[in-house]
Amino acid sequence: MTRILVVDDEPQILRALRINLKARGYDVVTASDGATALRAAAQHRPDVIVLDLGLPDIDGIEVLAGLRGWCTASVIVLSARTDAADKVAALDTGADDYVTKPFGMEEFMARIRAAVRRATASPGLPNPVVVAAAFTVDLEAKRVTRDGVDVHLTPNEWGMLEMLVRNGGKLVGQRELLTELWGPTYVTQTHYLRVYLTQLRHKLEPDPAHPRHLITEPGRGYRFEP
Template sequence: MSEKDTTAHPTVTVLVVDDEPQILRALRINLSVRGYQVVTAADGAAALRIAAEKQPDVVILDLGLPDLDGIEVLAGLRGWTSAPVIVLSARTDSADKVEALDAGADDYVTKPFGMDELLARLRAAVRRGATAADGATPVVVTDSFTVDLAAKKVTKNGAAVHLTPTEWGMLEMLVRHRGKLVGRKELLREVWGPAYATETHYLRIYLAQLRRKLEDDPAHPRHLLTEAGMGYRFQE
């Protein structure tokens, strides 16, 4: 392979989501030899789980999945990550493309596709993702505590604060959307999974725990805020 065919950044992780084994295999081979780290999923539930575990830099997502519609998976990803998503689909209708782009897709490639075209779009997505990441703030400092998103650590008064994986998942999502309202269903779906979208009492319990651990005055929180009837907001 020529140097220009590679990413020049071998640590870029690509999640490929498709229920066709031959496509998964072809993309795994073609991307791996070009220096990408490739993880795969054959259905929507696995895609959301693996995305949360592996934190991919780019996602290549088929819309025609056996369990969840690709748009649902895309909405789930967009609840917590800004990683570029390239939709791969046999759906050629312009309405499908518009729906995917409106749901947060960065690009849309129709099947059958040329590998060279897909690789070019992937390189462009990696560049966009890198530019966006450069502008991100991995360490968020408040008057009460500090959150290091990259290291997945929280400190208060100079001491590390122990959070459970669920507490961290909730805090991380709120911090990554700092200043913005995060809906209850969106938060439940991303931290606990789609099956828990109505279990709003979980949010109250875990937010109370986070406030006790992080806020100077848990009864009058300054940073972990509740928007009654709608969701939650992290305020620096």
């Protein structure tokens, strides 16, 4: 059963999400502050984390940074902060999605389903290990190594890299990437792709400013070159 950790200091939101998620068959754990959230994530190992930024003890961005040091769960930020800088900060820190309050429950549940799909999707490939000059991608094990050392990727970083690697040498369009990773309602959110590609380049490219493997086709999409 898919386990979801919901972190929010508003009791009515915790209750509403717990009821709606359980009604759809999810196992739900809740926390109302950052310290409790970090302990719950370590104890229960959720598949998806819903994280408010305005927590009473620790700012949600700090909680997210703490999680990303070891946790591979998809993180959906749920926040009343609507400023673009807050969204970019959350995505840069490792969030996989950003939902602003107030929100529609059905759309939110669609985003939960998309997060679960990203975490569990693993289509087959005849040769699951792809070797590039700077790094190696094991598609079956969902593992990336650089100079023999494992590289930690967030679920959405992995999802983007996987799509590009599986289409090696081919252009993967912005709309295709956004639809696959976040759903059809995200086809205009091209800044998501820029954020994640920048993060991937810093983790994988020897010279991120002059990428050799993760190539941008301006206005069109992206391409992986071994």
